[in-house]
Amino acid sequence: MTALSREDCIALDQADPLAPLREDFSLPQNMIYLDGNSLGAQPKASLLRAQQLITQEWGQDLITSWNKAGWFEMPSRLGNLLAPLIGAEQGEVVVTDSTSINLFKAIAAALQIQAQSTDHANRRVIVTERSNFPTDIYMAEGIMRWLDRGYRLQLIDSPEELETAINDDTALVMLTHVNYRSGYLHDMEAVTKLTHQRGALCIWDLAHSAGAVEVQLNQAQADFAVGCCYKYLNGGPGAPAFVWVPRRHQEQFNHPLSGWWGHAAPFAMAPSFTATVGIRRALCGTQPIVSLAMVECGLATFGKTSMNNIRKKSLALTDLFIALVEAQCAHHPVSLVTPREHQRRGSQVSFAHPHAYAVVQALIERGVVGDYREPSIMRFGFTPLYTRFVDVWDAAEILRDILDRQDYQIDLKRNAVT
Amino acid sequence: MTALSREDCIALDQADPLAPLREDFSLPQNMIYLDGNSLGAQPKASLLRAQQLITQEWGQDLITSWNKAGWFEMPSRLGNLLAPLIGAEQGEVVVTDSTSINLFKAIAAALQIQAQSTDHANRRVIVTERSNFPTDIYMAEGIMRWLDRGYRLQLIDSPEELETAINDDTALVMLTHVNYRSGYLHDMEAVTKLTHQRGALCIWDLAHSAGAVEVQLNQAQADFAVGCCYKYLNGGPGAPAFVWVPRRHQEQFNHPLSGWWGHAAPFAMAPSFTATVGIRRALCGTQPIVSLAMVECGLATFGKTSMNNIRKKSLALTDLFIALVEAQCAHHPVSLVTPREHQRRGSQVSFAHPHAYAVVQALIERGVVGDYREPSIMRFGFTPLYTRFVDVWDAAEILRDILDRQDYQIDLKRNAVT
Numbered sequence: 005m006t007a008l009s010r011e012d013c014i015a016l017d018q019a020d021p022l023a024p025l026r027e028d029f030s031l032p033q034n035m036i037y038l039d040g041n042s043l044g045a046q047p048k049a050s051l052l053r054a055q056q057l058i059t060q061e062w063g064q065d066l067i068t069s070w071n072k073a074g075w076f077e078m079p080s081r082l083g084n085l086l087a088p089l090i091g092a093e094q095g096e097v098v099v100t101d102s103t104s105i106n107l108f109k110a111i112a113a114a115l116q117i118q119a120q121s122t123d124h125a126n127r128r129v130i131v132t133e134r135s136n137f138p139t140d141i142y143m144a145e146g147i148m149r150w151l152d153r154g155y156r157l158q159l160i161d162s163p164e165e166l167e168t169a170i171n172d173d174t175a176l177v178m179l180t181h182v183n184y185r186s187g188y189l190h191d192m193e194a195v196t197k198l199t200h201q202r203g204a205l206c207i208w209d210l211a212h213s214a215g216a217v218e219v220q221l222n223q224a225q226a227d228f229a230v231g232c233c234y235k236y237l238n239g240g241p242g243a244p245a246f247v248w249v250p251r252r253h254q255e256q257f258n259h260p261l262s263g264w265w266g267h268a269a270p271f272a273m274a275p276s277f278t279a280t281v282g283i284r285r286a287l288c289g290t291q292p293i294v295s296l297a298m299v300e301c302g303l304a305t306f307g308k309t310s311m312n313n314i315r316k317k318s319l320a321l322t323d324l325f326i327a328l329v330e331a332q333c334a335h336h337p338v339s340l341v342t343p344r345e346h347q348r349r350g351s352q353v354s355f356a357h358p359h360a361y362a363v364v365q366a367l368i369e370r371g372v373v374g375d376y377r378e379p380s381i382m383r384f385g386f387t388p389l390y391t392r393f394v395d396v397w398d399a400a401e402i403l404r405d406i407l408d409r410q411d412y413q414i415d416l417k418r419n420a421v422t
Numbered sequence: 423m424t425a426l427s428r429e430d431c432i433a434l435d436q437a438d439p440l441a442p443l444r445e446d447f448s449l450p451q452n453m454i455y456l457d458g459n460s461l462g463a464q465p466k467a468s469l470l471r472a473q474q475l476i477t478q479e480w481g482q483d484l485i486t487s488w489n490k491a492g493w494f495e496m497p498s499r500l501g502n503l504l505a506p507l508i509g510a511e512q513g514e515v516v517v518t519d520s521t522s523i524n525l526f527k528a529i530a531a532a533l534q535i536q537a538q539s540t541d542h543a544n545r546r547v548i549v550t551e552r553s554n555f556p557t558d559i560y561m562a563e564g565i566m567r568w569l570d571r572g573y574r575l576q577l578i579d580s581p582e583e584l585e586t587a588i589n590d591d592t593a594l595v596m597l598t599h600v601n602y603r604s605g606y607l608h609d610m611e612a613v614t615k616l617t618h619q620r621g622a623l624c625i626w627d628l629a630h631s632a633g634a635v636e637v638q639l640n641q642a643q644a645d646f647a648v649g650c651c652y653k654y655l656n657g658g659p660g661a662p663a664f665v666w667v668p669r670r671h672q673e674q675f676n677h678p679l680s681g682w683w684g685h686a687a688p689f690a691m692a693p694s695f696t697a698t699v700g701i702r703r704a705l706c707g708t709q710p711i712v713s714l715a716m717v718e719c720g721l722a723t724f725g726k727t728s729m730n731n732i733r734k735k736s737l738a739l740t741d742l743f744i745a746l747v748e749a750q751c752a753h754h755p756v757s758l759v760t761p762r763e764h765q766r767r768g769s770q771v772s773f774a775h776p777h778a779y780a781v782v783q784a785l786i787e788r789g790v791v792g793d794y795r796e797p798s799i800m801r802f803g804f805t806p807l808y809t810r811f812v813d814v815w816d817a818a819e820i821l822r823d824i825l826d827r828q829d830y831q832i833d834l835k836r837n838a839v840t
Binding site for chain 2: 046101138264
């Protein structure tokens with residue numbers, strides 16, 4: 005692998021069946037963008053879609069667009085487009101609100117299901133990872149504090165602890181499928197099975213897996229899932245998120261954000277709430293239509309390939325990056341954080357380095373955009389729809405050059421947002 | 423007034439200091455749009471803004487736009503732009519999430535403030551109107567059901583009942599300032615005063631008043647407010663909503679939607695939640711940036727005039743419409759639902775008619791776009807930024823003609839969304 009040349013990478017790109025999909029995106033010149041796991045690139049189609057939506061649907065057709073342009077149905081229509089990417093059925097996904105808010109709905113519903121069950125009513129523990137994306141933990145804290153019924157979090161420090169952590173006190177296991185820092189990929193099927201064996205329910209956050217790795221929610225018998233549309237799904241900055249509720253749980257999916265979009269008859273203006281049947285009960289209020297429409301442009305590219313092809317290329321890209329960096333930067337204090345094992349790796353590669361923040365800034369200066377995550381992680385996301393093998397080569401070369409020449413400012417002050 | 427002619431209306435438009443602001447909007451030809459209280463018209467600037475955001479900020483600058491283009495600060499920056507329209511101070515408003523979700527935050531925070539107070543801890547009643555916009559009631563129901571601590575709703579049937587309904591059991595009074603159906607405008611200052619005298623807190627929903635009537639939240643000593651940006655504020659379909667928390671309540675503003683955008687150090691990735699100081703603790707997760715940016719284009723036009731001028735023209739427009747319809751349709755079963763008294767009237771006029779739905783459809787066919795609301799209301803919104811006096815004349819004439827000729831289909835089936 006390390007004997008590979010830049011020319012070999014160009015040849016890999018030429019042979020890559022996904023290579024033409026890069027044309028769907030508008031990418032900056034002279035930039036190697038390895039941060040699609042933070043904000044996905046802009047699909048070219050999104051500009052035309054926004055223009056059409058703003059000038060015609062909003063400007064000319066105005067309120068008729070709620071029906072005529074399908075605005076009102078957009079959360080479920082987009083959910084159905086997204087479903088195949090995560091192993092979900094039609095009528096099980098809506099695109100709506102933010103990941104945090106969807107997680108709130110799922111946690112609230114799951115805790116209620118447990119509280120109302122005969123056998124599990126006294127379970128009071130939510131198991132999650134200390135390294136989970138913080139907002140997931142914060143949302144669980146918010147619910148626990150509000151319910152004030154003795155719920156508590158159990159934060160584990162490694163996936164191996166799940167086996168002992170999940171027990172008769174566990175109401176809920178809440179995990180992010182791919183860790184945002186390390187890129188660790190949980191075995192969804194095994195963890196869900198373990199969770200169910202111990203009588204708990206399992207919520208998966210797919211923020212770093214939807215569109216990045218193969219996800220089979222129904223096959224894994226997962227209970228609930230949420231995820232983000234602005235990372236690997238390229239739905240635009242802050243795009244509305246998604247929530248998945250399998251058919252078997254939909255009737256019990258009750259959450260306190262019971263707004264009119266989740267009502268059985270939203271336009272009857274009845275003075276009391278009756279949840280609608282099906283996945284739309286996960287909706288709350290009116291959705292931001294312009295941002296929502298961008299999500300469809302991101303999903304369109306996925307229709308031209310399969311998650312299996314995407315996953316194959318993702319592993320090839322991350323394998324290559326790991327090999328190149330480890331070979332070329334072996335004399336520097338760079339250590340791989342992301343699992344080497346394919347089955348445990350998402351679509352990112354994280355390396356630790358004592359001056360990670362400064363090195364990431366130097367990389368950005370040189371046109372290689374990854375990002376920094378506390379406390380010492382250089383994080384690189386690989387998005388098979390637009391990342392080329394030659395990009396991987398060049399990024400590794402530039403990283404080596406920066407480290408060899410110590411061409412980074414150690415005292416660099418950290419920005420608020422990296 | 424009824425002796426007024428179409429020419430007089432044209433003269434009124436020529437003398438109208440707000441007339442030039444109509445040029446800020448892209449409006450359909452041959453349509454009289456009286457539904458800006460459902461979806462505001464499209465500011466011309468929004469197209470360019472979306473193009474810039476999508477191609478440059480998202481497409482080229484990618485993640486750097488969170489800082490460089492001010493995406494992360496957008497909720498508070500827009501909140502500060504909106505503040506003067508509702509009598510709020512800088513640092514008291516954020517534009518975020520949906521009205522329903524913001525209301526959830528405000529209700530939760532208010533109930534907790536009461537529950538933690540020495541004198542009001544046992545108050546368990548939320549007073550609101552049966553005719554309130556349903557989602558407001560549904561959100562209160564959602565919280566009450568979920569907390570399961572004996573909270574209950576008291577639904578009143580007319581504003582006069584407030585005097586007796588608010589008592590020692592009342593934790594919270596939750597009202598929509600301008601009723602979506604009738605256009606009734608509450609006396610915010612008097613109702614808030616009454617509420618406080620009885621030891622309760624008061625939440626105002628400004629969905630139909632922000633940008634439509636003069637609102638003085640701080641002067642009225644209101645406790646919390648939420649509102650909509652896609653009606654009179656012209657922020658685009660489903661635009662993110664706003665929430666107002668006055669400085670005196672901010673330290674106590676705790677709600678269960680405690681996501682990372684409301685954290686004291688959102689990028690420190692701490693594994694437990696600490697609310698930030700100030701209005702940003704009302705935030706939860708990542709916001710839909712493209713839709714959010716549209717809100718600024720809507721607010722820009724308000725900077726060219728004052729709410730006082732807007733209110734004056736609003737009352738002139740609604741006075742004129744009432745007078746014309748009552749004079750010209752006197753022989754039809756049309757009855758005014760909106761208060762005649764200026765101090766009790768929002769920026770809409772609602773008439774009841776036995777075949778309201780069919781008449782509204784006939785009006786739309788003839789290019790006059792109002793809307794229908796259950797059970798028998800024809801609703802017409804007047805937006806002084808782009809509605810002309812001549813539009814009012816023409817709309818009244820067309821309504822008269824339809825009624826005189828019975829040119830509507832009584833059996834028309836109702837659409838899901840009107």
